[in-house]
Amino acid sequence: MSTDDLLRRLEQLRAHDLPTHGGRTLAYVYDSGLADADELGKHALAMYASTNGLDPTAFPSLLAMEKELVAFARPLFHGTADTVGTVTSGGTESILLAVQTARDAHPVAAPVMIVPTTIHAAFAKAAHYFGVERVAVDVDPVTRRADPVAMAAAMDTYGERVVLVAASAPSYAHGVVDPIEAIAAETSARGLRLHVDACIGGWVLPWAERLGHDVAPWDFRVPGVTSLSADLHKYAYTPKGVSLLLHATPGLRRPQFFASADWPGYTMLNATMQSTKSGGPLAAAWAVVHLIGDDGYLDLVRTTLDGTAALASGIAEQQHVRLVTRPDASLVTLETDGSCDVFTISDEMLARGWFVQPQMSFRDMPASLHLTVSAATAPAVPEFLTALAESVDAAVAAGPVAVDEGLREAAASIDPAALDDDAFDGLLALAGLGSGTGEVGVPTQMAPVNALLDVAPPALREALLIAFLDRLSR
CATH class of the missing domain: 3.40.640.10 (Type I PLP-dependent aspartate aminotransferase-like (Major domain))
Known part of the structure; x- marks a missing residue:
């Protein structure tokens, strides 16, 4: 393949990834919004x-x-x-x-x-x-x-x-x-x-x-x-x-x-x-680090924390969602009042061009949404809050994802150490992550998958996701 062919192929592959600039990916990436810093880094x-x-x-x-x-x-x-x-x-x-x-x-x-x-x-x-x-x-x-x-x-x-x-x-x-x-x-x-x-x-x-x-x-x-x-x-x-x-x-x-x-x-x-x-x-x-310097980071942190405060205040004013706790830095976590679930909200936000990270329930802590605010996110907080309100409305209209009680009971009783490859293939298919024959893919709508994983005990959830990663990378 020629250099031009390879570069075109790289662009085609990259098109399916989350955006790393623009401040709309609120996990995994951090965007200063400084083009000169990005260019120097590269x-x-x-x-x-x-x-x-x-x-x-x-x-x-x-x-x-x-x-x-x-x-x-x-x-x-x-x-x-x-x-x-x-x-x-x-x-x-x-x-x-x-x-x-x-x-x-x-x-x-x-x-x-x-x-x-x-x-x-x-x-x-x-x-x-x-x-x-x-x-x-x-x-x-x-x-x-x-x-x-x-x-x-x-x-x-x-x-x-x-x-x-x-x-x-x-x-x-x-x-x-x-x-x-x-x-x-x-x-x-x-x-x-x-x-x-x-x-x-x-x-x-x-x-x-x-x-x-x-x-x-x-x-x-x-x-x-x-x-x-x-x-x-x-x-x-x-x-x-x-x-x-x-x-x-x-x-x-x-x-x-x-x-x-x-x-x-x-x-x-x-x-x-x-x-x-x-x-x-x-x-x-x-x-x-030397390009941005101490004064540059002071400005970036000011922008980031102002955006975090605006985001936290905006969430506090919305119906059906609430802050888990007041943020100490640049990370915001929200949960619902039970009228909807965070997994559906996450899907709805992605459909509106925003990636937010769902977090599974843990002991007495309900499932939540994690939001990482970066300097590039801060100016778009009003737009984010509009998308969030729309997503919450859509999630309330749809109602919380219902997990069959039989599946919930089965998940609680399964010993992942006793499962073989065929059993994992069947469970992945049941969770919406596979076909039952070893073929897997990432579903367009993750809410049903996440809701099912959320009721699985941590050991089973870990085993299922390891099996998924194994098959995804074969």
Whole structure:
């Protein structure tokens, strides 16, 4: 195929994706609305695409840019001269490394981490990968923030087995900052590590505080915070994927590093989970962060938080939907009054050109809609609220999706570990995700699928979606 043919094919493939610019995709992407930052990021990404972060002595430019990004971030998070940092591929890798580092720093037979139930699912992945038991403690049922007293009780219950405690700033599902000071007081008293997951808030909260918003201390100014993560490909608006993992001291970070000389090749030496890694995302992040700069981020955060406030106020004035809680940063979560369901609202919003993210029910928390506001979304909030009102009206007219009671009972009784491929094919077909013969596809209307998945216990839901992904990628 010619170059022109290939580029046309790429454009054809891209046409089916969600838009990454324009502020109408309220999950997965972050849009500054700054065309010059986007162009610079793409240019730097291409310029450094073939460089390799495996060996900093071979590509000292990458080491220099990494150190400069850490130097930019350190005062934002009230770090000291001892604070050190690492650039990773994203928030999940930062969290994985935080858990692995804590585990290796305190070797015990059956390590445990104490987290609130609202902590990001990447901690569950870390638990699975590294054999660290995840003890999830219920959050306050009204504020949805972590409960320091309950977390302290869990720390005492598991005692010497606890290698890490973690909290959110803010939580992804509800957009609220956990009481970091109170949790840190408990971890400090017990000599435990405390990681703050600020992947989605780290590049918002420092400027929010400067703008006069009420932001409780959450970073290294809090005694007892030993590490934190902040993604640059979120609200720093850099190309994906780049995150920062900072540790309060070099000694706290040291177990993160991996080296192996026990083979006849080069001595492997890694600061992250990756060995070979393109320098492109790092270079793009370095360029965009320095282009926008401190004053530029102040303006972007002001725009974003003004848009968030307008969105929250507009939702509070609408019928049949309500805020789950007041947002602490740029994430808004809403739920319905029972006259309709969030899954139908999500479909209706997509039909109107807006992508919003449905979240399944969890314990006593009903299903909800997650909205990530970026700077490019803020000017379109009035348009969004009009589309939301129309979508809610349509969802109320349709009524909540009804799940057959027999299916609900069956879902509660199925043991996913006992299912074979044929059984999964049948269940996927029943859920509207397959034909029953192994062929799967993404339905145009997701509400019936999501409603059925919502009544499935988490283990069955996980198994079904893994089966779906497996077949989708065959």
